[in-house]
Amino acid sequence: MRRKLVLTLTTTRGSRQIFLHQLLAWLLLIFLLLSAASFFVSNWLLVKTQDDLVSLERNHEALNEQYQLLLGTQRLYISELGDLGESLNSLSSEYAKLKEENALMGSSLSDLESRLGLSDRGSAQTLEQRIELAQVAARQRLFMLHSIPNGVPIEAEQINDSYGMRMHPILKRRKMHNGMDFKADRGTPVYATADGVVEYAGYRKGSGFGNLVVLQHNFGFKTYYAHLQKVLVKSGTFVSKGQKIALSGNSGRSTGAHLHYEVRHLYRPLNPKPFMQWGLENFDLLFTDVEDIPWESLSAMYPLNQAGPQ
Structure with a gap:
């Protein structure tokens, strides 16, 4: 008879016998079940871990790309900041230069306004208005200075005879002298005034x-240039102020080389002296010293009636 190992379990409900080979069988079955479960769980965890590793690797690569992108952006940002700094430095330099130029321009504008007689009118106006007003006034004055005779017509040694009554050097009697006589060598250039x-x-x-x-000039004025050696212009042609029109000489009734110069208005001789002394620096002087001309009517003429900014 085979020997069997028997385990007896006694409880309050009674006794129960368990044979050893049955226990071993149950233990083996449980071990196999646990091993199988452990195998499947391990494989599942391994697969999940691999998936997580792949996901982490992808995330790492994505983060690395983002880092590189951010690094490049940071470098670009730093470069742009550098460029911006240089631009700001350049702008600051230009601004300082502009302020200096504005100061110089303001000084020049004030000087121009003073010369044009506008210095007492610029305080209540903007810089643009002052510049526009100065431009209008300058154009008007230049137009007048090109239209009405002014300055001397020749580089002369001296003035021999002035405007007024005198003893005529040839006729030997007192006679009205309608102009100025400039002593000058033959061939000295004569210029339109x-x-x-x-x-x-x-x-x-x-x-x-x-x-x-x-x-013939604007506003009814005429100028005469006499006793010339040579005439350099033709009748009917236009001339500009400062243009060489003749050479001085001793032709006609004359005792020596000189230029006889006259200023007339509507055929009436005028004293050339105020016209010779007239210029931009004393622009208003002519209109007060020469009283025989109705200057006030000039204000209605174009372009003199073009007012500047108010």
């Missing part, structure tokens, strides 16, 4: 002027 048109250019018989140039 204003823009105009040549009314006469040539030898004037019976006048005593000899070779003569007569220029």
Whole structure:
């Protein structure tokens, strides 16, 4: 008879016998079940871990790409900051230069306003208005200075005879002298004292002027240039202020080389002296010293009636 190991379990409900081979069988079955469960769980955990590792690796790569992108952006940002700094430095330099130029311009504008007689009108106006007003005033003055005779017509050694009554050097009697006589060598250039048109250019018989140039100017003015050696312009042509129109000489009724210069308004001779002294620095002087001309009517003429900013 085979021997069997028997375990007896006694409880309050009674006794129960368990054979050892049955216990071993149950233990083996449980072990196999646990091993199988452990195998499947381990494989599941391994697969899940691998998936997590793959996901982590992808996340790492994505983070690395983002880091590189951020690094590049940071470098670009730093570069842009550097460029911006340079631009700001350049702008600051330009601003300082502009302030200096504005100060110089303001000084120049004040000087121009003073010369134009506008210095007492600029305090209540903007810089743009002051510049515009100065431009209008300058254009008006330049137009007048190009239209009405002013300055001297020749670089002369001296003035021999002025405007007024005198003892005529040839006729030997007192006679009205309608102009200025400038002592000058033959061939000295003679210049137009204003823009105009040549009314006469040539030898004037019976006048005593000899070779003569007569220029018509704006507002009814004329200038006469007499006793010339040579005439350089033709009748009917236009001339500009400062243009060389003749060479001084001794033609006609004359005792020596000189230039006889006259200023006339509507055929009436005027004293050339105020016109010779007139310029931008004393622009208003002519309109007060020469009283025989109705200057007030000029204000209605274009472009003199173009007012600047109020």
